[in-house]
Amino acid sequence: MSGGPPVLVAVSHGTRSPAGRRCIAELRLAIGALRPQVQVRAAHVDVQRPELAPVLASLAAAGRRSVAVPLLLSTGFHVRHDVRAAVEATEGLAVAAAALGPDDALLDVLDDRLAESGAGPDDAVVLAAAGSSSARATRDVEAVVTALAARRGAPVLAGYLSIAQPTVPEAVRLARATGREVSIASYLLAPGVFTERLGQAGADRVCAPLGADPRIAALALARYDAALQQAGWSGVGAAAG
Numbered sequence: 001m002s003g004g005p006p007v008l009v010a011v012s013h014g015t016r017s018p019a020g021r022r023c024i025a026e027l028r029l030a031i032g033a034l035r036p037q038v039q040v041r042a043a044h045v046d047v048q049r050p051e052l053a054p055v056l057a058s059l060a061a062a063g064r065r066s067v068a069v070p071l072l073l074s075t076g077f078h079v080r081h082d083v084r085a086a087v088e089a090t091e092g093l094a095v096a097a098a099a100l101g102p103d104d105a106l107l108d109v110l111d112d113r114l115a116e117s118g119a120g121p122d123d124a125v126v127l128a129a130a131g132s133s134s135a136r137a138t139r140d141v142e143a144v145v146t147a148l149a150a151r152r153g154a155p156v157l158a159g160y161l162s163i164a165q166p167t168v169p170e171a172v173r174l175a176r177a178t179g180r181e182v183s184i185a186s187y188l189l190a191p192g193v194f195t196e197r198l199g200q201a202g203a204d205r206v207c208a209p210l211g212a213d214p215r216i217a218a219l220a221l222a223r224y225d226a227a228l229q230q231a232g233w234s235g236v237g238a239a240a241g
Helices: 018-034 052-061 077-088 104-117 135-152 168-176 193-198 214-231
Strands: 007-012 040-044 066-070 094-096 124-129 156-160 182-187
Touching: 007 018, 007 052, 007 214, 018 040, 018 214, 040 052, 052 066, 052 077, 052 094, 066 077, 066 214, 077 094, 094 214, 104 135, 104 182, 104 214, 124 135, 124 168, 135 156, 135 182, 156 168, 168 182, 182 193
Parallel strands: 007 040, 007 066, 066 094, 124 156, 124 182
Antiparallel strands: none
């Protein structure tokens, strides 16, 4: 094996949005700044290149171990199929980490984004998520809804931007029925086509996406470390492969 710790392959969905691309690039830089001895490589599962499978294959061909860390908030189709298939094709030279969410670190960032938007403690909140056909991904979002409602002591409802129900505008109408002001918590990592839709959903305010927050960078590294440990690679250091 080539020297150095396993490469952290930061796997984002991919976007055509220049702002979204900048955000994910900044998150990769933040991950690298927290762990300078670990090489961080970019990969995507849709829209953008480089695609994940060729990145993992090229690392494996060079004798480098790698950990595919999904910069994705739930365990949906891309995590369960695209990431898994790309990892399995390396015949043991790559492993997959868990998705970023659910996690308390994401709740902390959501709290801050809501406060920054001017949301009051009594606002009803719609957690706006991308949406997935995967029941596991929907459960992940519902876990965040439950945890955020417990933190705030106020209503929190899930709303989805594709596939799953209710839609974000439907969830805003349900939240409006509580008689409270309504804030949308953008459960999205970066700006893009989904964030552009939220301003027309009828809420009183919309918070910014999670963004390249250092707490999310630290969470990505925690997922990397857990995957190393599960693979039995936890002792791999700067002089090992």
